Amino acid sequence: CVFVVLCLWSFQSVITLQIKTSVLHQVAEKTEVLGALSVKTRRVLKGHGNKVLCMDWCKDRRRLVSSSQDGKVIVWDAFTLNKEHGITLPCTWVMACAYAPSGCAVACGGLDNKCSVVPLSLDKTENLAAKKKSVAMHTNYVSGCTFTNSDMQLLTCSGDGTCALWDVESGQLLQSFHGHTADVLSLDLAPSETGNTFVSGGCDKKANVWDMRSGQNIQSFESHESDINCVKYYPSGDAFASASDDATCRFYDLRADREVAVYQKDSIIFGASTVDFSLSGRLLFAGYNDYTINAWDVLKGTRVSVLFGHENRISRVRVSPDGTALCSASWDNTLRIWA
Structure with missing residues (x-):
């Protein structure tokens, strides 16, 4: 023994x-080299009148929500392309949106410095905008939001340099997170049912890992040379990736407490705006300002495929909860579903 x-x-x-x-x-x-990917556009979602800035999948793997510079939030059926709900907000540049775990509500926020929760209804004629409830209030624009593992708590990040945890029912601030020295552009919750940590990235070139219970910054990484536009946890929760204006994506192992991979090519000179992992974690999908999506082999560090189709900057890529599809949002006013 x-x-x-x-x-x-x-x-x-x-x-x-x-x-x-x-x-x-x-x-x-x-490790065995990955074969060529055969990923194509299967759906194009048209309905926004301006740049699509954010999107999120519902856990039912069928519906998704998107927000845009046109001041609208749209709930889509990804199978039929039907618009299930359209919500008009009082401000443009709705920079953040998120689906509640139950699928019964969405959160959205932007240049009005607020993050609101809108309950969804089966009645498609109902005025959802009248039912929206302001939950979070920052002193600058809201750049990102996500529900925790229930509909009752909401995590936000802002241009005021902070992240915050809110109680949805009362709108009370439960915990604030101070540590960034510039705008926070992105956050992501650890992928576990008892996830008490999240990661954030921003214009100070830092990616910080936070303990939600104490509000403490427990790990910090600073190897990018420009703004970090997006952070995303690895499916196991033991690592995360970041996308930056320095035209690289980076992979950090939390257990080793260091950067372990950089995804870059000399031919890529435009900033990376968004990242997400495949369900297995072997692929990293990254959206760039040159209108392309690159698929990287996480282990080998090589580029496996380039996806073309959008006609402007990619603002968000998200793999569906079952891993069978990828949705991308773009400044060309559309969303695309790839499979």
Whole structure:
């Protein structure tokens, strides 16, 4: 028994040492190379009158919500392309939107410095805008929002340099997170049912990991050379990726407490605006300001495919909850579903 325990401890120590002293592609040298991807546009969602700035999938894997510079939030049926709900907000540049875990509400916010929750109804003729409830209030624009593992709490980030946790029912501030020295542009909740951490990235070139219970910044990473536009957890929750205006995406291992991979090519000179992982975590999809989506092999660090179709900057990419489709939102006023 002692021998087995020692062997296991030794093996884990070697792996940890490898990650700490090597980059990811060196550790994965003997891993099989991925074949060519066959991903095509299957649906084009048209309905917004200006730049689509954000989108999010519902957990039912069928519906999605999008927000736009036209001041509208639209709930779509991704199968039929039907618009189930259209919500007009009193301000333009609705920069953030998110589906509640139950699928019964959406959150949205932007240049009005507020984040509101709108309950969804089966009655498509109902005026949902009249039912929206202001939950969060920042001192600058709301750049991102996400529900925690229930409909009752909402996490937001803002141009005021802070993130905040709110109670949806009362609108009370539960916890604030101070540590960024410039606009916070993105956040992502750890993917576990008891997830008590989240990661944020912003214009100070930092990616910070936070404990939601204490409000403390527990890890910080600063290797980008420009604004971090997006952060996204790896499916296991042990790592995360970031996208930056420096034209790179980076991969950070939380256990090793360091950057372990950089996804870049000399031919890519435009900023990366958004990232998301495939369900297995083997692929990283990144949207760029040159209107393309690049698919990267997370382990090898090589580009597997380039997706063309949009006619302006990609603002958001999100893989569906079942991993069978990818949705992209763009400044060309459309969303595309790839599969």
